[in-house]
Amino acid sequence: MNYFDLRKKIEEQFKQNGIDELADIDWIMVEVLGIKRSMLPFVKEISGKDQEKIMSAVQKRVKHIPLDYIFGKSYFYGYEFKVDRNVLIPRQDTEILVENIVKDIKSKNKPVKVLDIGTGSGAIIVTIKKETNAECYAVDVSKKALEIAKYNAEQNNAKVEFIESNLFENVPKIKFDYIVSNPPYIESDVISTLQAEVRLNEPILALDGGVDGLDFYRKIINQSTDYLTSSGKIYFEIGYNQAEIVKNLLENDYSQIQVYKDYGGNDRVIVAQIKK
Numbered sequence: 001m002n003y004f005d006l007r008k009k010i011e012e013q014f015k016q017n018g019i020d021e022l023a024d025i026d027w028i029m030v031e032v033l034g035i036k037r038s039m040l041p042f043v044k045e046i047s048g049k050d051q052e053k054i055m056s057a058v059q060k061r062v063k064h065i066p067l068d069y070i071f072g073k074s075y076f077y078g079y080e081f082k083v084d085r086n087v088l089i090p091r092q093d094t095e096i097l098v099e100n101i102v103k104d105i106k107s108k109n110k111p112v113k114v115l116d117i118g119t120g121s122g123a124i125i126v127t128i129k130k131e132t133n134a135e136c137y138a139v140d141v142s143k144k145a146l147e148i149a150k151y152n153a154e155q156n157n158a159k160v161e162f163i164e165s166n167l168f169e170n171v172p173k174i175k176f177d178y179i180v181s182n183p184p185y186i187e188s189d190v191i192s193t194l195q196a197e198v199r200l201n202e203p204i205l206a207l208d209g210g211v212d213g214l215d216f217y218r219k220i221i222n223q224s225t226d227y228l229t230s231s232g233k234i235y236f237e238i239g240y241n242q243a244e245i246v247k248n249l250l251e252n253d254y255s256q257i258q259v260y261k262d263y264g265g266n267d268r269v270i271v272a273q274i275k276k
């Protein structure tokens, strides 16, 4: 069977199961056939074995399993990360957070220490290490997430100190120049309304930010000042509607608060510097 015929067959299965992301059909074929997407239309014959592999992935995808979990990997900032259902799939929007902190660290031109809270796959801290060579620490409360994060650091040749910790509980009493976090920030009630791919597959521990979605911002902000240098900064990813409220939470101890938007034009990152 050629690419077009197989694609048509799969498209029907996607439609019957309410999967709108038709591009995923191509990405499944790219992964199985090991060729670039632009080459797919030129594939005249897909072997029986490859068809089986493709259809096996399709069977999972129509059950709303995200592609990254099906193939066990994700790309973030050009680096490859292993993922499974113990870690959030790193989002493109989170690259904005990393881009800003990386720019900031590079402008300092001096050695700095960075702490990532809720590291998940390790996408944020491994990328920061690769891009800046800062001294990097990361915590997560999930042992299984930390195993993945450690694997990802090793695979990407990035030295990061990982610590199993409920927020700051087991963090060494040292001062960091930067604290960065993409904490769980979805309101508990909203989780049941999220698309099945997220709701049924991604770890609840990575999503649930409490009744108003702000539990982790409150806790992290409250304790952060004990762990920052006198000119330390905090970088958060935030929900599209959380900029004002997180800004209010920060204002007691922080100044120079700035908000950055994501590729979709939504508020996505907030940064603040500790008050002198």
Ligand SMILES: C[S@@+](CC[C@H](N)C(=O)[O-])C[C@H]1O[C@@H](n2cnc3c(N)ncnc32)[C@H](O)[C@@H]1O
Pocket: 087, 088, 089, 090, 091, 094, 117, 118, 119, 120, 121, 122, 123, 124, 139, 140, 141, 142, 145, 165, 166, 167, 182, 183, 184, 185, 205, 206, 207
């Ligand atoms: C939204 S995910 C972010 C994952 C990753 N940093 C990223 O941006 O792709 C939040 C992470 O916080 C972790 N987490 C939840 N509660 C925590 C806690 N009390 N202490 C430390 N980490 C926690 C979760 O296990 C999850 O890995």
